[in-house]
Amino acid sequence: MNLQRFVKQSSLNLFQQGPITCAYYGNILVDFEPDMFSGSYWQEKQAVTGTATGRGTTYFVAHKDNQLVLRHYYRGGLIGKFLNDSYLYTSVLNTRAAREFQLLMHLQSLGLPAPEPVGFKVHRKGLSYSADIITRLIANSRDLVAQLVKGPLSHEQWLQIGATIYQFHQHGIFHHDLNCHNIMCDDNDNVWLIDFDQGSVKPAMGTWCQKNLDRLLRSFRKEKNTLSQFYWQESDWQALMQGYQRC
Incomplete structure (x- = not known):
């Protein structure tokens, strides 16, 4: 599928100017400007409501009646020290941003609890590109690490995490x-998964599922050994797996 067909089928707006390509929902990014994919744009408008740091800075912004999340794509690992935010360009739809955007659209169609995609930007630089994505904020939510440094979760909450x-x-x-930073709980104890960069659709319930769970367990153990206060114990994992297996 080419970009124009994808945009038309998805009821997206398309902006193309020189090396910049943006696809977005015009009913959310009203009065669109490509600079909306820059943190400095929102800072100048005093619309930044918060930030989070990881590989880079994630911006939480208020736009009209929408609460949004802006994230720039950065490389991790050793290669990230050299290439930082640069990726090999083959086509717009094959960029990290476009692939994550399409996956989030698929998750919305399935009714799964994941962020709602709003728009993405690709900036081509010869044979490489950099990219950004905007999603809708999951209201009144915190990731599991932020929750567990304050206090333990209930048995029922762990069951819900596993079921989700x-x-x-x-x-x-x-x-x-899949780690404990990418699982969110809101004020109504609903569970959400976030950050689907490099995510994909695989054969359901394959051997990859156990590897996914093993990665999550390692992240809990890592935070337990790193943080001075982290209200997690191995029995919580058993409750999570109980919720996972009883579905």
Whole structure:
């Protein structure tokens, strides 16, 4: 599928100017400007409501009646020290941003609890590109690490976390980096998964599911050994797996 067909089928707006390509929902990014994919744009408008740091800075912004999340794509690992935010360009739809955007659209169609995609930007630089994505903020939510440094979760919450992960696996949704930072709980104890960069659709309930779970368990153990206060114990994992297996 080419870009124009994808945009038309998805009811997206398309902006193309020189090396810049943006696809976005015009009913959300009203009065669109390509600079909306820059943190400095929102800072100048005093619309930044918060930030989070990881490989880079994630911006939480208020636009009209929408609460949004802006994230720039950065490389991890050793290669990230040299290439930082540069990726090999083959086509717009094959960029990290466009692939994550399409996966999030698929998750929305399945009714799975994941961020709603709003738009993405690709900046081509010869044979390489950099990219950004905007999603809708999951209201009144915190990731599991932020929750567990304050206090323990209930048995029922762990069951729900396990059941939610199973939902994704049942539909063949592979999360490339399933860790306790990428699982959110809101004020109503609803569970959400975020950050689907490099995620994909695989055969449902394959051997990859156990590898996904093993990665998540390692992340809990890592935070337990790193943080001075982290209200997690191995029995919580058993509750999570109980919720996963009983679905």
